[in-house]
Amino acid sequence: MELTVRNFGPMKEAKIDFADLTFLIGPQASGKSLSLELLKLIIDQQHIIATLRNYSYILSKTDAKNILECYFGEGLSGLFKENTEIGWDGKRFTTQDLLKNLARQKASEMPKESVFYVPAQRILSIADGRPKNFMEYDTSNPYVLRRFSETLRIFMQGGLGNPDTIFPMRNRLKGAVKASINQTIFHNGKVVIDKSGDQRKMKLEIDGMKIPFMTWSAGQKEFMPLLLAIYCLSGPPTQVVDKSDYEWVIIEEPEMGLHPRAIQSVLLEIIELIQNGYKVIVSTHATTFLEFVWAFNNLKALPQEDFKKAMSEVFGIDINSTTANLFDRLKEKTIRTFYSAKHASTGKGVTFADISTLDAFSSDTDIAEWGGLSSFAGKASEIVSRYGK
Template sequence: MTMQKLKVKNLGPIKEADVTLGDLTILVGEQASGKSLFLQVMKLLLDKTHILNTLEKYNYVVNKSPENILTLYFGEGMSGVWTDETCIANMDTEICKKSSLLEKDGMDKESLFYIPAQRILSISDGRPKNFMEFDASTPYVLRTFSETLRLFFQSGLNADGVVFPAHEEMDTSFDESIFHGGRIVADESSGQKKCGWKLME
């Protein structure tokens, strides 16, 4: 499913937002103004069934109450951002009643890969953490990002142990302006695979 428009009303600090999405959309605002929250509800709207199934897969109780889902998704203490006046919608779907957060639509396919702002927490000791290693305060998007990275790290390395980029066909200007010949590689010197930065010769 593609999304061309997202409307958000009365969600935490977001009183009303109506955003038309282009090939590149940049959200600008002060800290704690709702930018990450806006992106999280975009994923929730697109991938609700996949999110519910993933939580069930890791033995979280998802059918207890909408507040339980909101806590598991946004993190502990964050369920209050969604009130009885909250509504999120795109051109095809809307979620306005909390109870609809418990309903699956049968589309168990992830449409949006979310790279969270706090992504460094997933590899704070050099290795991506398992989905269930995080405490209840951690948002779903960080847990699932770390788990995806962990699974990729286990099986997606090339012969040189390079984690990123996964292939050598990186645009030269992109490499020169951002990576300067450096690569994220698997370091096994400690007896456990961990991410490290290496300047390639």
């Protein structure tokens, strides 16, 4: 499925053909988040409108500005310009589509949500150790953060079965992944629900202490809402968050605060998501993900058993473990990488380029340098080879 964008916010032109797994890379403020929020708005517009109505937001039936500012954030309706052109799956999308959905939607109707969105600001969803209610935020916060926080709140209240411990948990993560997360993030600590105060809050139980959320390490705090999102989408089904409703999973910058070994654990969970049938989109600044794509590109021509063995070695996993089964038929999946940046030489705004081959010998520097992620390492190696003799 293909998203085409022209003259939307800072984006001059984008054409993104999504695969089973798609990576978006590029500098800050280069349109990655806006393109992903736009994608969710297009796919889930009926659910978004129903949610806003459910929380009593005032939505005009003649002007889409209210909807856009309730969604993207206060003051951001100007992202849509007179010459904005947006296409999705061969069909044109305009702000009038939002008004049409608003006009024909019944007040009691709650359409299905298809995109599970894990935003970059996810730490704000549990800033005091508990997921916040949708209405605890104002419209200066993007809808995707408010909705994510509300989803986690509902899931923790009814989807986990009111456990005392939320890491480690049985039946939620594969053994090797759970062990890796323990070793690289929680270091034999347990994430527990503390019920001693007036609210149920997460604390880290380690060395006989119960540590409040805000005093955790940066990596632990960044990872926790991502872990809860993974719980929502894996393990036993629940009635409060129906994982079968979702077709798309968007994860922004899953690497934040994490050691490369912990990033590998997250990557294994992403592989499990695509093996379970979700289309997954990841925005990232981490080379670990592209190193995986590069390895995938160079190994997928191998026979299945050799491919599985090679991938198991890449991740340091026992070939006979259940985790290694994640690589069964993985080479049949499609993976693409797109690079967003503002190219001063062309005089254009932000454009997106397909750099999926990640060919280090390509004449296109965007491809050869992996959208700039490998440029420093390449330059350092070249200089060391010249001066280090």
